[in-house]
Amino acid sequence: MYFGGKHPPGIPAYFSMTHSAETxxxxxxxxxxxxxxxxxxxxxxxxxxxxxxxxxxxxxxxxNAIWAPTHKRTExxxxxxxxxxxxxxxxxxxxxxxxxxxxxxxxxxxxEKMRNNPLLSSHIxxxxxxxxxxxxEVEEVAAVACAVQNLHLSAVAHGLAGFWSSGxxxxxxxxxxxxxxxxxxxxxxxxxxxxxxxxATARSTRKPLxxxxxxxxx
Ligand SMILES: Cc1cc2nc3c(=O)[nH]c(=O)nc-3n(C[C@H](O)[C@H](O)[C@H](O)COP(=O)(O)O)c2cc1C
Numbered sequence: 001m002y003f004g005g006k007h008p009p010g011i012p013a014y015f016s017m018t019h020s021a022e023t024x025x026x027x028x029x030x031x032x033x034x035x036x037x038x039x040x041x042x043x044x045x046x047x048x049x050x051x052x053x054x055x056x057x058x059x060x061x062x063x064n065a066i067w068a069p070t071h072k073r074t075e076x077x078x079x080x081x082x083x084x085x086x087x088x089x090x091x092x093x094x095x096x097x098x099x100x101x102x103x104x105x106x107x108x109x110x111x112e113k114m115r116n117n118p119l120l121s122s123h124i125x126x127x128x129x130x131x132x133x134x135x136x137e138v139e140e141v142a143a144v145a146c147a148v149q150n151l152h153l154s155a156v157a158h159g160l161a162g163f164w165s166s167g168x169x170x171x172x173x174x175x176x177x178x179x180x181x182x183x184x185x186x187x188x189x190x191x192x193x194x195x196x197x198x199x200a201t202a203r204s205t206r207k208p209l210x211x212x213x214x215x216x217x218x
Contacts, residue, residue, distance in 0.1 A: 039156045040202035041163035044120035047194030053122040064154040068146035076140040077147045078128035080179045087118040094169045114168050125191040131184045161196035165189050
């Protein structure tokens with residue numbers, strides 16, 4: 001169920017408006033933990049062909065994305081959404097640019113993926129970063145990544161599937177104008193979105209937390 005831009009039921013309006021240490025979030029922490037740990041990347045071949053995410057739901061995912069934190073509130077994200085016939089425009093654009101620029105590294109299999117993945121998806125969200133030189137680039141990349149995670153978690157909460165691809169034409173500067181990005185801006189990749197096929201699974205694991213944490217307590 002999605003909320004069409006309205007406040008989610010069960011969560012008091014003050015929670016998102018004026019959250020403070022005194023307010024008790026009326027969200028279930030156990031469910032949040034479950035959602036975070038259940039999120040997985042799924043490729044377009046695992047999507048139900050032809051099943052389209054309603055626009056209102058897509059807008060909700062994007063609204064959630066832009067509530068990510070940003071240093072100096074630069075809000076550096078810029079998303080270009082490809083759906084319907086727009087998916088074919090993306091597919092053609094990236095296939096042609098890849099063919100023109102790959103040189104000796106050209107691989108037919110990569111070209112086929114660039115052609116097919118958009119058409120297997122409901123929508124593709126090009127993940128752009130519009131630079132603001134007031135903050136270091138690394139901070140803006142971090143902010144956009146937070147936004148993508150918001151989007152991915154929201155998608156999973158609605159039973160959708162997706163993954164962030166930095167393949168294709170992501171790092172080709174020639175691609176920027178197609179996505180409304182200037183020469184100093186960055187294309188950070190594509191979020192492929194769809195409904196998972198019944199029974200589709202993804203099984204990435206994680207190394208133990210102890211390998212990733214150093215505690216300094218005294
Ligand atoms: C910045 C970024 C770029 C990624 N690019 C690709 C990609 O090009 N191809 C791909 O298969 N997965 C890509 N992924 C998804 C990772 O492969 C995936 O997150 C990882 O395998 C862990 O799996 P999980 O997301 O299911 O936990 C990318 C993820 C991130 C954060």
